[in-house]
Amino acid sequence: MRLAENQISLILNTVNQIGGAEIEVFLLGFRxxxxxxxxxxxxxxxxxxxxxxxxxxxxxxxxRNRC
Structure with a gap:
């Protein structure tokens, strides 16, 4: 089953918050x-x-105070 738009947005936002906007994210595999x-x-x-x-x-x- 493919990812929904809200799932894609969540993944991209999370990765960008952690690593910055210079990161590229690629979906691989059975998805x-x-x-x-x-x-x-x-x-x-x-x-x-x-x-x-x-x-x-x-x-x-x-x-984010989660240590």
Missing amino acids: LNNSVKDSDIDLLIETSSTLPLLQRAKSYKCN
Whole structure:
């Protein structure tokens, strides 16, 4: 099953909040095939930053008082 527009927006907004607007997000896998139900979401996230995305996510989480 493909993602709904609100799901796509949520993913893009979350990734942009963590990594900035210079990030590109690509959807991969079975979610591209509309005939497959209940598949996981496979994302490829590309950025020019040298700071690992996981480290940026942890920093973002702490800045929002969720450490």
